[in-house]
Amino acid sequence: MEDKKVAISVQNVNKTLGDRKVLNGINLDIYQGETFVIMGGSGCGKSTLLRHMTGALVPDKGKVFIGDRDLTTLSKDEKDRTKRKFGMCFQSSALLDSLSVEDNVSLPLREHTKLDPHIINIIVKMKLGLVGLRGFEHLMPSMLSGGMKKRVGLARAIAMDPEIVFYDEPTAGLDPIVAAVIDKLILDLSKKLLITSVVVTHDMNSVFRIANRVAMLHAGRVLEIGTPEDIKNSKNAIVQQFIRGETEGPVNFIDKGDDYLKDLAE
Amino acid sequence: MIKFFEKIGAFTKYGCFVLVDFSKLSAETLYWIFVGPFKKKPLNTPHVFTQMVFMGIRSIVIVFFVTFFTGVVLAMQAAYQLAQVGAVVYVSSLVSISLCRELGPVLTALVIAGRVGAAITAEIGSMKVTEQIEALETMAIHPVRFLMAPKVLALLIMLPCLTIIGDFSGMLGGYLMGVFNLKINSALYIQTALKFLSLKDIYTGLSKSIVFALIISLVGCYQGIKTREGAVGVGEATTLSVVTSFILIILADCVLTGIYYFSNL
Secondary structure: OOOOOOOEEEEEEEEOOOOOEEEEEEEEEEEEEEEEEOOOHHHHHOHHHHHHOOOOOOOOOOEEEEEEEEEEOOOOOHHHEEEEEEEEEEEOOOOOOOHHHHHHHHHHHHOOOOOHHHHHHHHHHHEEEEOOOOOOOOOOOOOOOOOHHHHHHHHHOOOOOOOOEEOOOOOOOHHHHHHHHHHHHHHHHHHHHOOOOEEEOOOOHHHHOOOOOEEEEOEEEEEEEEEEHHHHHOOHHHHHHHHOOOOOOOOOOOOOOHHHHHHHHH | OHHHHHHHHHHHHHHHHHHHHHHHHHHHHHHHHHHHHHHHHOOHHHHHHHHHHHHHHHHHHHHHHHHHHHHHHHHHHHHHHHHHHHHHHHHHHHHHHHHHHHHHHHHHHHHHHHHHHHHHHHHHHHHHHOOOHHHHHHHHOOOOHHHHHHHHHOOOOOHHHHHHHHHHHHHHHHHHHHHHHOOOOOHHHHHHHHHHOHHHHHHHHHHHHHHHHHHHHHHHHHHOOOOOOOHHHHHHHOOOOOOHHHHHEEEEEEHHHHHHHHHHO
């Protein structure tokens, strides 16, 4: 991995949302062509971190480099140009519900390229073919199941042949078979198209299926970073509790503090 | 007492923030409508036309009914007063002038604020809460250019058109009332109506409708894009959008009428 080029570099990123410090000095390097998984419990800041990498949020402190360009200091036009290099697959798919499947996938092509509509049509068909949705071009998003929407979202994310694809919980809320299909898609895309994939998830099956490297986030910090094997053999109690999904451990959801009774009485 | 002043301070600060924010969005929208197309970044034309159909064509019926019956009511009320001085024939000019200068543009704008302004906010608001706006931004597609500017342009074109339709249907209402109930001769009614109606009455009315179109569409877009927290947020934003539009329309009408009145337009 060491000789590989860094695709994304997150340096000392801090972010406070409301009065809660969500990210607290995050440092990460993601290499070109790898599948990098960011995992952690709900509310640990992993989606927020992803939003910093896509430029949707600007850090209070720190830098985010895509290649050699610092997203935090780019002008609007340059930022837009950088954004065209990546695709994003949203947790809620975020398809435009007023547009058909075909129009959703072709949208970035129509907006950013001067390609002939006929060629755009062919590209859309190919991308939908890649995610196994050929023949669904004319349906509206409201007519699709959750898994299909995710796959259309994925087709849209790769429509512009991006260098980097971000996935926000791609398998959340899907049945195990569709989840495995999505995982396979992510792997295929990385291998066939040499795409750098950044996946945010807390689905442990998925993590060990797709990851080249894994970062575990906890309370706005990177707790551990390494290959799936490193994570499996980690000595960190929080990491172990998380990958085994145990209720007892350093992370406690059930509050048994002394003020519990007082709180109830209030 | 200090708390009271704190509240006033916080309110003023928030008000200034909203004002600056709103102005920024407005400037950006107008930039994409009037400057963007010359910099090789044209608007989403099919979207402009779909919106024109939705905002314009599909509003004709409601605008017709509202202004038609207002014309009828206006004729009756005017006749009630003018009969006392034996000048019932002037009902026609009163109806036509008050419709073209005032009621036509304002009533049409209020109807459209309720129908279209609410729809704009609800659409953009639900797109905001379902991450669709963020998806556009991530694809480097500017939501203001892609979503808002076409809506604003569509209403800028359609509201004056609807106002003209409103003026006519209001006058039709007055005419029917005048001819069939007040027994004014049809030709005399039309003649009196046109005699006192000058071109400036019509264009001051239409110039108002352009300002109202900007208010409705920009307030709708602004409230939509500022929507927060799910379905409740969308509902609140929609209500706020309509209420704000109503107040601003009446306020702008007052200011514009003042300007026209004092500059003898």
